[in-house]
Amino acid sequence: MREYRLIALIVSISFLAIILSGCFPIKIITYSISGHVKDTLGNPLSDVTISFDHGYAAVTTEASTGYWEKKGLSGTVTVVPSKDGWAFTPLERFVSATANNIDFTGTFTRKVxxxxxxxxxxxxxxxxxxxxxxxxxxxxxxxxxxxxxxxxxxxxxxxxxxxxxxxxxxxxxxxxxxxxxxxxxxxxxxxxxxxxxxxxxxxxxxxxxxxxxxxxxxxxxxxxxxxxxxxxxxxxxxxxxxxxxxxxxxxxxxxxxxxxxxxxxxxxxxxxxxxxxxxxxxxxxxxxxxxxxxxxxxxxxxxxxxxxxxxxxxxxxxxxxxxxxxxxxxxxxxxxxxxxxxxxxxxxxxxxxxxxxxxxxxxxxxxxxxxxxxxxxxxxxxxxxxxxxxxxxxxxxxxx
CATH class of the missing domain: 2.130.10.10 (YVTN repeat-like/Quinoprotein amine dehydrogenase)
Structure with missing residues (x-):
């Protein structure tokens, strides 16, 4: 019995080594997300920075539509909008799969x-x-x-x-x-x-x-x-x-x-x-x-x-x-x-x-x-x- 267990362990380790060496690469599944950013009156907001954690590069919203898109994400990612003089609802969103409705609403916050x-x-x-x-x-x-x-x-x-x-x-x-x-x-x-x-x-x-x-x-x-x-x-x-x-x-x-x-x-x-x-x-x-x-x-x-x-x-x-x-x-x-x-x-x-x-x-x-x-x-x-x-x-x- 001990010999069988030892053989199984050796096989498992060998298989893991093969995977790590790249002979059988693990395919990472990626996805894309998109959405719009608008103000409280429904007007599109331009130049809003959309940031992501895990080192993904930020994107900005389009001028005429407030639209943004991000490709090549994997795992669970946090999405955060920002623009000087604005507060956003929700503050952030969490995504883990393809979605086209990751939207935000901005409120102008400047005052005297x-x-x-x-x-x-x-x-x-x-x-x-x-x-x-x-x-x-x-x-x-x-x-x-x-x-x-x-x-x-x-x-x-x-x-x-x-x-x-x-x-x-x-x-x-x-x-x-x-x-x-x-x-x-x-x-x-x-x-x-x-x-x-x-x-x-x-x-x-x-x-x-x-x-x-x-x-x-x-x-x-x-x-x-x-x-x-x-x-x-x-x-x-x-x-x-x-x-x-x-x-x-x-x-x-x-x-x-x-x-x-x-x-x-x-x-x-x-x-x-x-x-x-x-x-x-x-x-x-x-x-x-x-x-x-x-x-x-x-x-x-x-x-x-x-x-x-x-x-x-x-x-x-x-x-x-x-x-x-x-x-x-x-x-x-x-x-x-x-x-x-x-x-x-x-x-x-x-x-x-x-x-x-x-x-x-x-x-x-x-x-x-x-x-x-x-x-x-x-x-x-x-x-x-x-x-x-x-x-x-x-x-x-x-x-x-």
């Missing part, structure tokens, strides 16, 4: 967590993501409040020209440019010293301003002279003037395509300028009294606030056509975009709110109450904080 007192009548701010500083022009104080983003407190106040309107930042050079409406000038601030180092004369009643950090050119929309001043950032002098539509208000550069978009307040149009030759290459009809605009350079979509009909025009930068008009609330004003999460924030001065849009399909996902008469929005995509200027409260709301 701090209110900062600044100068009188703050307008359109700008953020330096590298230095984590926020620059807030105070229209009735002729000053700029500098907010330290690490503490969300005002660190200093800088005197500029008369009736400052908007700030723009050249991040690589750490230079800040501020339009002064009544002085017909732009103040240049050195971000290292927070001192005005130059004042540049431009056209009449400048409002909007934007910087191309690649070319070191600054573009200024002059409401009263129907043109755009081009400033050479190296010499701090006007190098060219571009005639545009009536009442240029907001202006924004796409640094990738080197196309400039100018909102013409009095003609209800957006002019597209090819900055390589400084010529208008397209004119796009939008809503009533377009004022501010912004660009998501990743999707090449331009968002325009039409201040007199409470709408947002969405322009496809590939063919310069309006692909959507959304009526969003009372008093559309400044627009901020988080390029990383493809989220758009729109100040509604008539509702004392910031409207939040999902850039994947330009649907409304949330409204956030802020201070009185919000005008401008600036996004720090590094810290994921949103800074909203409240004109009649003399404050900045910080959303996180």
């Amino acid at each position: 967590f701090k209110t900062i007192n600044v100068g009188k009548s703050p307008r359109f701010p700008a953020v330096n993501e590298k230095s984590n500083m926020v620059y807030v022009p105070n229209f009735d104080d002729n000053s700029v409040s500098v907010i330290d983003g690490s503490t969300d407190q005002v660190s200093t106040t800088i005197n500029v020209g008369s009736r400052p309107q908007q700030a723009a930042v050249n991040v690589p050079l750490n230079k800040i440019y501020v339009t002064n409406y009544y002085d017909d000038s732009v103040s240049v601030i050195d971000g290292n010293s927070n001192k005005v180092v130059a004042t540049i004369k431009v056209g009449v009643n400048p409002i909007g301003i934007t910087v191309n950090p690649t070319t070191k050119k600054i573009y200024v929309a002059n409401l009263g002279s129907n043109n755009v001043s081009v400033i050479d950032g190296a010499s701090n002098s006007v190098s060219a003037t571009i005639v545009v539509g009536n009442g240029p208000y907001g202006v924004k550069i796409n640094s990738i395509t080197n196309k400039l978009y100018v909102a013409s307040f009095s003609s209800n149009k957006v002019n597209v300028v090819d900055c390589s030759n400084k010529t208008i290459v397209a004119t796009i009809t939008v809503g009533n009294k377009p004022a501010n605009l912004n660009i998501n350079v990743k999707t090449n979509k331009i968002y325009v606030s039409n201040s007199n009909d409470n709408s947002i025009s969405v322009i496809n930068g590939d063919n310069n056509s309006v692909i959507k008009t959304a009526f969003v609330g009372n008093g559309t004003s400044g627009i901020g975009i988080n390029q990383k999460t493809n989220t758009i924030y729109i100040a509604l001065w008539g509702d004392n709110e910031v409207l939040v849009m999902n850039g994947a399909n330009d649907s409304i996902i949330s409204q956030i109450k802020v201070g009185n008469t919000p005008h401008g929005v600036a996004v720090n995509y590094v810290s994921s904080k949103i800074y909203v200027t409240n004109y009649d409260s003399d404050t900045v709301s910080v959303i996180k």
Whole structure:
């Protein structure tokens, strides 16, 4: 009997050794799973990271559908969705076989967590993501409040020209440019010293301003002279003037395509300028009294606030056509975009709110109450904080 047991043991060990040596490989059964991620209104969520344990690589949801798929799984796997500013239900799911209904629902979680007192009548701010500083022009104080983003407190106040309107930042050079409406000038601030180092004369009643950090050119929309001043950032002098539509208000550069978009307040149009030759290459009809605009350079979509009909025009930068008009609330004003999460924030001065849009399909996902008469929005995509200027409260709301 003992001999038989010994022989059986030897045979078992030998068979196991053969399997381990690869002569009779064990076939591992794999499976695939998929699903959708949507918000509480049923809109698809883009750029949601779907993570898996056991070392499987993560995937992201598709922009237009919120769909995701993962192949080659084995065993029991934990699936977890994540996106900055969102909470998901359920928090996680466990799978062990093929399934096409591993779905999640996202809830937007951002809200105002701090209110900062600044100068009188703050307008359109700008953020330096590298230095984590926020620059807030105070229209009735002729000053700029500098907010330290690490503490969300005002660190200093800088005197500029008369009736400052908007700030723009050249991040690589750490230079800040501020339009002064009544002085017909732009103040240049050195971000290292927070001192005005130059004042540049431009056209009449400048409002909007934007910087191309690649070319070191600054573009200024002059409401009263129907043109755009081009400033050479190296010499701090006007190098060219571009005639545009009536009442240029907001202006924004796409640094990738080197196309400039100018909102013409009095003609209800957006002019597209090819900055390589400084010529208008397209004119796009939008809503009533377009004022501010912004660009998501990743999707090449331009968002325009039409201040007199409470709408947002969405322009496809590939063919310069309006692909959507959304009526969003009372008093559309400044627009901020988080390029990383493809989220758009729109100040509604008539509702004392910031409207939040999902850039994947330009649907409304949330409204956030802020201070009185919000005008401008600036996004720090590094810290994921949103800074909203409240004109009649003399404050900045910080959303996180």
